[in-house]
């Protein structure tokens with residue numbers, strides 16, 4: 581009898597341990613919410629499915645255009661990805677954490693992300709707060725930069 | 737902040753930008769912004785119609801003042817590791833002394849944005865390049881850190897990053913194993929703003945630095961270059977530098 585009871589107890593412990601493991605430490609990534617949607621009907625700057633698969637192509641293409649030709653549209657800009665997808669709260673997770681937007685998926689997919697060896701993993705507003713306690717604007721592009729609309733024709 | 741408020745703020749920013757951009761396009765009847773300055777739409781590539789340059793008046797450059805250097809460091813998040821021999825320096829103050837007369841003067845030295853840049857000539861990967869508008873940059877995605885360009889540059893304008901970096905500025909990506917130098921604050925220039933060093937010098941009322949388009953005869957830099965004599969450092973190398981000096 582005692583033996584049987586012990587077995588039940590052990591089984592219970594095992595199950596008890598297994599349940600949080602599959603809920604909290606879920607295999608699926610927990611992706612932080614973005615700061616905003618592009619429009620009512622569209623979440624990201626391209627359809628979300630497309631972004632999940634092809635975001636690296638978009639930012640790779642944009643990177644060459646920005647560095648070599650000075651094209652600084654917002655739609656596929658890495659800086660704008662971070663501005664929207666990473667919170668500027670002081671305790672917002674850094675890219676080393678699995679709670680950082682980029683790293684949440686990259687950890688899940690086991691793909692190393694090396695952008696942030698050079699690029700900032702935090703939004704412009706964070707860098708600005710940290711570097712310009714007086715609230716200067718040297719980091720921000722001025723407001724009259726021409727935005728690229730991602731609504732209308734390009735939205736799907 | 738509710739989710740809806742967040743979205744509204746984001747939209748307002750988008751729309752605000754759009755409104756200002758379209759207001760800018762028609763400043764006055766018949767006058768387009770593109771004719772006045774260099775406000776280039778964000779989706780247009782830079783062209784060779786512009787050549788960015790800087791005129792540095794050594795007579796106005798105040799001894800002991802380091803504002804341009806500080807502004808550059810702040811702007812690009814350049815931090816030191818207490819290793820002066822290798823810490824990044826995009827702009828530095830140089831003191832000149834005439835041994836005959838004892839007269840001293842100072843000037844800032846930075847990448848001269850050469851028209852015929854030796855750094856680009858020697859770069860084996862194509863990482864060092866000159867933009868159409870004359871700004872010489874390193875594409876750090878391509879740079880392998882061989883440092884040939886550092887050896888080739890007659891002005892010692894380039895730095896190599898030896899340390900793993902953190903907390904880079906969003907508009908100044910920098911990382912270990914690559915070479916870097918003054919970008920003329922390209923992220924500002926593309927946004928029709930002045931480099932941080934020039935802004936700092938002007939704010940202190942020293943006005944030793946003038947930045948502008950050397951191809952535009954009506955720009956302040958072109959007019960000053962036409963009116964007064966100026967020098968290139970090591971003009972004998974015939975690199976046709978984008979940075980010119982007065983009073984040296």
Ligand code: SF4
Pocket residue numbers: 846847848849850853854855856872888889890891892893894917
């Ligand atoms: S000053 Fe040096 S780094 Fe700058 S363009 Fe000339 S050779 Fe290249």
Ligand code: SF4
Pocket residue numbers: 855858859860861862863864874878879880881882883884885886914915
């Ligand atoms: S260090 Fe980088 S930019 Fe300089 S020559 Fe080598 S590859 Fe080119």
